[in-house]
Amino acid sequence: MANYTERAKQSQFVEWLNDNAQVLSIALFFVACMGFFWALTDTFMTTGNLLNVVRQGAPVLIVAVAMTFVIMTAGIDLAVGSIVALINALAAILMANGFDWVTTSLMMVAAGAIVGLAQGWFISFQGIAAFIVTLAGMSILRGIALYITEGYSIPIKDQPGFFWLGRGTLAGIPVPAILAVLIAILGFIIMRNTRYGRQVVAVGSNLEAARRVGMPARWIVCSVYMASGIACAIAGLLIASRLGSGSSNAAVGFEMQVIAAVVLGGTSLMGGRGSILGTTLGALTILIIGNGLILMHVSPFLTQIVTGVIILLAVWMNTRLFGSGFKLGKKG
Amino acid sequence: MANYTERAKQSQFVEWLNDNAQVLSIALFFVACMGFFWALTDTFMTTGNLLNVVRQGAPVLIVAVAMTFVIMTAGIDLAVGSIVALINALAAILMANGFDWVTTSLMMVAAGAIVGLAQGWFISFQGIAAFIVTLAGMSILRGIALYITEGYSIPIKDQPGFFWLGRGTLAGIPVPAILAVLIAILGFIIMRNTRYGRQVVAVGSNLEAARRVGMPARWIVCSVYMASGIACAIAGLLIASRLGSGSSNAAVGFEMQVIAAVVLGGTSLMGGRGSILGTTLGALTILIIGNGLILMHVSPFLTQIVTGVIILLAVWMNTRLFGSGFKLGKKG
Amino acid sequence: MSEASQSLERGGAIHPNSATPLVSLRDIRLTFGSHQALRGVDLDIMPGECLALLGDNAAGKSTLSKVISGTYIPDSGTISVAGEVVRFSGPNDARSRNIEMVFQDLALCDHIDVVGNLFLGRELHKGPFLDQKAMLTRAQEMLDALEIRIPRLTARVEKLSGGQRQAIAIARAASFQPKVLIMDEPTSALAVAEVEAVLSLINRVKAKGVGVVLITHRLQDVFRVCDRAAIMYEGTKVAERMIADTNLQEIVNLITGGH
Amino acid sequence: MSEASQSLERGGAIHPNSATPLVSLRDIRLTFGSHQALRGVDLDIMPGECLALLGDNAAGKSTLSKVISGTYIPDSGTISVAGEVVRFSGPNDARSRNIEMVFQDLALCDHIDVVGNLFLGRELHKGPFLDQKAMLTRAQEMLDALEIRIPRLTARVEKLSGGQRQAIAIARAASFQPKVLIMDEPTSALAVAEVEAVLSLINRVKAKGVGVVLITHRLQDVFRVCDRAAIMYEGTKVAERMIADTNLQEIVNLITGGH
Amino acid sequence: QEKTYALIQINQQALFFNQINEGAQKAADAAGVKLAIFNANNDPQAQNSAIETFIQQKVDGIAVVAIDVNGIMPAVQQAADAGIPVVAIDAILPEGPQKAQIGVDNTKTSEDFAKFVLEQHKDQDVKMGEVVALNSFIQNVRKDAFNAVLKTDPKVTVASEVDGQNVQDVALGAAENLLTANPDLTAIYATGEPAMVASVAAAESQGRQDSVKVYGWDLTSNVIDGIDAGFVGGVVQQDPAGMGKAAIEALVKVAAGESVEPVISVPATIVTKENVDQFRDLFK
């Protein structure tokens, strides 16, 4: 009498679309931006310009990859710009004092790790909100950069190896871009395919559950800030190399660029959901917007407005079109 | 055989301490800072200086009160500084074009409300993360301010009534301070004793639950951004009146000051928990630290570092001492 | 013809008395992404009657009940309240028609105290101000009626035990003169005495003419308070039975689909 | 003298067999703020035995079980595992001693898929990489053993129904050779067939010598699988009974304190 | 009793401001007075607050490098009312009670510099790109005054302006994009130190040293290298330390009851290959 039927099997394709909605959305937007600037400017699609963009973008991309891990744990790192400035200044000072560039770079990566660890300790072991720890860190670290440089921009001289890092090319591709891509791939693999990546997602999704199943939850939270510190150190070195000088004035407003890239890539600020692929596309989108607007000779008074509007639009599209899942044959 | 005994009654006092731990903590810290600067500088505890502090601090306090509502809903408004700058510039332009100050002020409050409403609409009705909407807003609105002023500052002339707003006194007390205190009291009452306040807490605590019990959840979320916009308008007018000019450079870094004040006051960035009293004390603490450091002639290279360290310390104390609740007769 | 036969396909419907149903659902469908949570469900809720909504896990019971309470908007199908077709645009619409619900996830605000949660969305007020004192007094009465002991009504619900939280959610839904009361596994975390209190609550409100929908996996309770049972399977209603005409074994067989 | 009489005051203890207890708690106390959640509790968990932990809502059952699983650190009292006094500094310590727990709030990660949640904290890996394929295969086996049907194991657990989520939490705790298995209201959201599966799971693991602690408000289940019952009241253990020597009414009376 | 003076600074992230501070500090030490320096971090309101605070503390004189020249006036007025002398450095304040205006006239210097640039490119078509800082009042003045003169020469076109936001690496990205966007660019004008550093680095990284001449404000070590390499055509170098020194000396004089010139000029030099040697020591 009763008719027991099973539900229709879920369509593989739709499930896949749903699972990857965020990345698809930003990919679409990225392609649209590319097309737009290609159509409207002559220079945009030249190899020279594109290589330029990836070289300029390397620091943002590198830090954005690390920031994705941070935001995945439902944290945030507002201090990245200040760490970059500090490393940038320190590196120049060390080299001015006779250290060779390899030693300096290694020391700087260690310094970034230590700074990140210190922030992570307050956040994970002392339980203070990441927002406030890194807000304080932002102020303290740039203060230190200011203090050690006394406002001077410190020239870096005669370090061809170091300059190659920021300005050189390998097989025609800028070294910073290669570095950034390698780091992005590393981040992608770690996030998707390793235990550590799984632990980061778990901690961001439900910290208490992660703790209860025996994950070293506090250490994981702490470690992402360390990763962010290291990424900032690399970015700081690249910037120092490109500018040929170190100054406390570097990377002002950097944190907002990085966070915008991550969020644009579909990573949720509530933690637990995000992807490195999205972040990469998000960062590239922001970069080509900056580049394209200059190529189009948009009045500099308008660039801020236009950039803001475009970002808002991209995220809006991301949320509206893809946010609530695809519905098959449903009108509303 | 079995002995059925009831648990010891909970101590009223300890419960009260627990419920008000955050406010007590910042109050303690505030008093400590006061004592410190009183001991170390002659000028700090003079009426003139204290009145100065409250006059200077009025904009931060006013916006912090509104920001408390925003953060209570688990949102954030990064655009406050930009809204202040925009209002500030617009007001100067209007008055330079012959509008009287009362009309201008009313129009500015309306403008603030509209800007806030626009942000709120994206956040609540379009479901985009507050962080990203207001980050875009931050860029767009300051861009507009820059665009309409072309980077210059616009003098405000011959508006004695308007100047009184920012510089005058009533019974010896600066008008902005009176305004700020009134707004703080209003905020306090609304948050604690009205339906609207309860709705804000409910939305911040569990948006879906608030929706299910029939609260107009989206409207509530939207409205706090409108409140924030209005508060920014008032702050922008006060700043314009104090400076006697409007410029797109006004209130740089304002959002961080305001957010730091709110968080210092014990409001949780996760929403649902916070108090206007705490915010008021938090804002005052930040203000007297700034003032005290000037009076102590601390090297400008150190102020950023010192400010950051003090804020971190205050929040650390807040979390460690009071965070996990008082334990009676427990060592751990 | 087709109406009736289609309806039969969807599990049939028994009208225990001739009164108009308080709420009546027809061919309700709802899809999440590509997952068909509800595949065409008919249901009538009669006054003064307790309807048990039974089924396996993930059968769609919670989803269906959320449709009745306006929390989910169905993709298609009609909802009538007291004979009149309505379109709920949100929980508020259902609530204003006196449809109350105890949610499986309770829907409490952790940062608000017990009193505040009991009156959530229906705060007593004097002018624009909350009337805290009146709420405190009434809250105590509401909880007493359900035999719930909570030491401090001004404590946040965050730290209460699972059972205490559930009791608060039940008290909230039951205390505001509902005409339809939907309870989604209301007793899952409750201790023996509290379960008894909830069952007698159901009997009390039934006597007042309220239509109760009880979702539960405790079948013995169904036989104590319910009059009719609707059984769901994979997003459809597969059967309806008068409790008086059935027994535990038949119900179990219906739920598991015979396997 | 004092030891014994104190212990008696705390509800006494029955040792059903002479083996060393797997876990043994003595005078466990825990205070949250000024709220005495546990006021001195003794408890022994014996191998191959199912111990029912019963009590009214807010009696402290969940809190006590979290103490055993290392989630809460007691203020005072001793915990011995296999006769040896230990100090848990976190859930990891308990887990490394093969104490597994199903939490009342399930402790699932919403953003991770079913497979990932089943292996949470114990991911299979090849070198540094997750072995997704092996996990998927084993996950299917784990769920089949509990007769749980979940359409897509790579779906996030976020959107699953209450019962499905609970089943995942049970499968997770039961599948990794526990010596002590604590289940905090594991069947509260489960449908009839799934409840049967859990009960037979308990009987299966008992037979392997595992000590099971079952917290539940479904007293009929207690009589089907448990050997001993400990009854808590307001943060104390008030009584202990061998199931064979008692009956439903006595247990109910003990739980409610006779009132 | 020892006198105390206050210096209200814009920010400390440009060398220029720090050299003002150093000059002022040296002068204060020499005169045996105390100096308190306040850094407003680009917030105009903070400058006013600091002045008000120093008034409360009854300092003996205030020197101010204004962010918002109009906005600072109420505070200057307050100081004057309290009997505290104020001198302005660099940014030119509107008519008011300040005792002296110290520094370079940015408008006039920009005009002169523009004429110098035109001179360098006499009879050539010039395609100029500009790296500016829209958030800096002074740099806007430098941009507009410079452009006003360029307009008089029909052979000169301003191809594009980009905003470096007064931040080195932002300016670097912008300058690089400026160069790629305009492959036929022949000159760059940078309105401040971060923009200048960035323009030099951009010309190098894009390998455009041969085709582009860089002009702008404020020397740094890298800029000097650029002058040596030949692609930096000229730099306006002010004497910030001299400004700081002059400000303190003026305040000391006023406090002693003496009068000072209302405009104390600390002239700027246009640095080129010819005269760069005398500045090398400053940037070691």
Ligand SMILES: Nc1ncnc2c1ncn2[C@@H]1O[C@H](COP(=O)(O)OP(=O)(O)OP(=O)(O)O)[C@@H](O)[C@H]1O
């Ligand atoms: N918001 C949602 N998004 C996607 N799928 C959902 C959502 N809510 C429910 N589902 C799916 O719909 C189906 C029915 O879920 P529902 O919660 O109604 O089951 P139920 O009958 O209440 O089960 P239980 O007895 O376990 O509570 C499940 O397969 C579930 O995964």
Ligand SMILES: Nc1ncnc2c1ncn2[C@@H]1O[C@H](COP(=O)(O)OP(=O)(O)OP(=O)(O)O)[C@@H](O)[C@H]1O
């Ligand atoms: N983290 C906490 N902070 C403060 N109080 C708590 C906390 N956890 C539990 N409590 C309190 O301790 C008491 C015991 O709670 P517990 O959850 O152990 O009860 P339970 O016996 O499991 O009840 P139920 O059957 O309802 O699940 C309750 O009064 C609860 O309010």
Ligand SMILES: [Mg+2]
């Ligand atoms: Mg359900």
Ligand SMILES: [Mg+2]
């Ligand atoms: Mg419990």
